[in-house]
Amino acid sequence: MDPFQSDPLRGTEAVFPEAEFATRIARLQTRIAPLGVDALLLTGPENIFWATGRQTAGYFAFQALIVPLSGDPVLLVRQLETTGARTATWLRDIRAWQDGTDPAAALGSLVRELGLKRVAIERTGWFIPMDFAERLGTALKGVALSDGSGIVEGLRMVKSPAELAAIRTAAGYAEAAMAAALDATREGASENDIAARMIGTAVAAGSEAWAMEPLISSGPRSGIPHATWRRRRLEAGDGVFLELATSHDRYHAALMRSAWIGTPPAEAREMMDVALRALDAALGAMKPGVPCALPHEAAQRIVDDAGQTEAFRKRIGYSMGAAFAPDWGEGAFLSLFTGVKTLLEPGMVFHLPMTLRRYGAFTVGASETVIVTETGIETLSSLPRSMMLR
Known part of the structure; x- marks a missing residue:
């Protein structure tokens, strides 16, 4: 049995049914396809929320959503935030970085684990200071990065x-x-x-x-x-x-x-x-x-x-x-x-x-x-x- 499917917390505080977010991810994957990349990387809280329903008062801590060309998205959050991520979303794959570790390095490791070679990344997120962006660039060395800014925003303009x-x-x-x-x-x-x-x-x-x-x-x-x-x-x-x-x-x-x-x-x-x-x-x-x-x-x-x-x-x-x-x-x-x-x-x-x-x-x-x-x-x-x- 899928452990996420049987998780008693999964989606219990989601703002919309699972089908609403499944439709959004499918629309997003359609937009990603012409970019010639393996995945889109989101860091903005509004865009992650739109795609998954993920919300918390702790969004000051780094979070990232990887949306592949096909299949389920993968969410990376601070360890303390995993319970909230389980209740707010219908996601099946939620990963965590620990306090005292570098979340940029954790993201780099996750990207490599998923076998992603070409990634579009939004460059307009609120919470990516220059220092972190530099560390992220180092962590993703060898991954071909392109600009994925505005893709989710284009879908957010018209409301369901x-x-x-x-x-x-x-x-x-x-x-x-x-x-x-x-x-x-x-x-x-x-x-x-x-x-x-x-x-x-x-x-x-x-x-x-x-x-x-x-x-x-x-x-x-x-x-x-x-x-x-x-x-x-x-x-x-x-x-x-x-x-x-x-x-x-x-x-x-x-x-x-x-x-x-x-x-x-x-x-x-x-x-x-x-x-x-x-x-x-x-x-x-x-x-x-x-x-x-x-x-x-x-x-x-x-x-x-x-x-x-x-x-x-x-x-x-x-x-x-x-x-x-x-x-x-x-x-x-x-x-x-x-x-x-x-x-x-x-x-x-x-x-x-x-x-x-x-x-x-x-x-x-x-x-x-x-x-x-x-x-x-x-x-x-x-x-x-x-x-x-x-």
Whole structure:
């Protein structure tokens, strides 16, 4: 009897059935075949998760997935991580490296044991520092290495029905958390008070750990991109910026809203109006068959015509899906931005944070996470986009 088949832990915490991952591996092997290699070597946590379901808080320790041209993949993880790898995946071959040993050398030995002579390796993983890359090159001396970057990402762009269901569920968590955060936003409350309501509501709604902390800032701090809570108490006249992404089975959905304590100045009201019109224009431009640049260009025209070019200066959106820290999105490989020629397809998912900033003073805007459908888009939140006045 196959010992892995009879393993009582095997797949007990897998996010999807075994057939979902078998299909993914088969699709990946089809993509590998034209490369003229024996296997693809993956090290990025998102790509390993997509291919196998492997997830852990210990992904800071080196891990690698070897996907051969045919047959079962082989996973190499730290010894401490083997139990989690057994429960999270349906894999039959899980190997381990021990603390105190060199994981690069362990991988080199495994590649030789498997008889692999030509290997494509992704060169864009988060957790391969230069020192380790040099050791890996030494460990794989004699193996013909080629660049396998972007192969898995190309498959991750379009989500399966199971992935879309997870993202829709995550979006429900995000909407509940954002509504609670807006309710907690009032004069005298601290940024920490808002963070506690937002995070507590997200977790209570069902969210698991997410890939990046929520962004919660007020007053002049709200005009600093990617600032987050630091105990400041809200005062009359403050702008407030709120953004988060929540997670279901590692799949993320994001949401952003803005608020104001008291009456916003005319400049903020005008900028908010522009931001909402630009977001509407971007969403209205999204449908299958158009390039990813088109929604950005639609928003950019609204921004430029309103004289707010300097307040924007960024992309309108980025792909969403499975994520690990330090980023909740997939913008490293697919954005809605100038020059991106990739065509929108049904099953793609994007977050569109349309913000305008007076840097160091305030930020206004709103966002949506959307799924591209056969005819247009499905918006995953029904929360009003207008600036909430408190």
